[in-house]
Amino acid sequence: MNTWSQVADIQPLASKIITNSMEKGRISHAYLLQGERGTGKEAIALLVAKSLFCTAMQGIEPCNECNNCKRISSGNHPDIHWIEPEGLSITKEQVNHLQKEFSYSGMESNKKVYVIKDADTMTVNAANSLLKFLEEPSKQTTAMMLTENSGSIIPTIRSRCQVIDLKPLNPVHFQKQLLSEGMKEPDAILMSALTNSLDDAFERIGDEWFAEARTRMLQLVEMLAAKSENVYLYLHSHWLTHFKDRKQLDQGLDLLLLAIRDVLYYHIGNEANMTIFKSGNAFLEKSAMAFSQERLSDILNLILQAKRKIKQNVQPTLVMEQLVLQIQR
Ligand SMILES: [Zn+2]
Known part of the structure; x- marks a missing residue:
């Protein structure tokens, strides 16, 4: 999404609020932009930055061709700073470093923009440092905070931002987009x-790791449905060896x-x-025999709980063993 009219296609309200102002x-x-992954948070942050720095604006649209627009697209503009979590959180040191950068005047103008990705991961100390910064706004500074998890932004920060809700994308719309870009239907x-995210979708579908992840997930379901005693062994030999970091573990649980x-x-x-399955799949029928509707709803909740624990940094082996234990109970 390189223009406000493209943003308006999927986020009409957000586009209108920002372009009006x-x-x-x-x-x-x-600004605090809150919305699920893929709802356009980063694209909107980039567009705000371009709209502030573009030297050849056409109405409300940045040109995407001038030197400033190009440097913003490639992440090389000296007056635009991105902060994202180092490891699991955004630290006070990162915010302090940013403040120091901002105490100098702009490299090329007096305008400055900072974008804080995953703003919900700020530690309490980081949030308090940022708060001081937000309380003394310079006219020329624009902050863009992005989050999927708006409930975790402390109210004192939230109240100093213009909050913009991004609406969830429509999966059918996205499916059509994937098909029109050449993805096969079952994959789409x-x-x-x-x-x-289109990029993410094409990257994963062409990825051997992802194909193997899918195979291993099916094997796990088969073992769970058969109440196999070997399932713990499988966890250690096949699951935890393939789904290694938190992101991969989360993707495994999503599948x-x-x-x-x-x-x-x-x-x-x-x-x-x-x-995942097509009608008439024998494996699907076998799994359906193994679990009642009620049990399946419970299992879905258990998987969601496991996803939360992974996010909260609980030991992955523990999370997976507990999950399997509870499913087989
Ligand atoms: Zn431009």
Whole structure:
């Protein structure tokens, strides 16, 4: 999304709020953009930055061709600073460093923009440092805070920002987009359930790791359905060796979630919405025999709990062993 009119296609309200304030010359000094992955948070932050620095604006649209626009696209503009978590959180040191940078005047003008990705991961100390910064806004500074998890932004920060809600993307719309870009239908159906980003979808579908992840997830479901005693052994020899970091573990659980949801859909006659299996799949029928509808709903909740624990940094071996234990109970 390189223009406000493209943003307006998927986020009409956000686009309108921001472009209106630009037209009136009253751009807010701090925005909090909240929305799921793929809803356009970074694209909007980039567009705000371009709109502030572009030297050849066409109405409300930045030109995308001038030196400033190009440097912003490639992440090389000296007056635009990006902060993202180092490891699991954004630290006070990162915020202090930013403040120091901002105490100098702009490299090329007096305008400066900072973008804080995953703003919900700021530590309490980092948030307090940032707060001081937000309390003394300079006219020329624009903050863009991005988050998927708006509940974790402390109220004192939230109240100093203009909060913009991004609406979730429509999966069917995204599926069509994937198909029109040449993805095969079964892949497009699966990917639209896993991500909202075109790049991410194509990257994963061509990735050997992802193909293997899918195979291993199916093996796990098969063992769970058969109440196999070897499932713990499998966790250690095949699951934890493939899903190594938190992101991969989360992706593994996402796949498991979709497969179990399919089994539930099969039970309730909602096969049109299945994402992993096709109707008539023998493996699907076998799994459906193994679990009741009620049990499947429980299992979906257990998987969601496991995802939360992974996010909260609980030991992965523990999370997976508990999950399997609870599913087989
Ligand atoms: Zn430009």
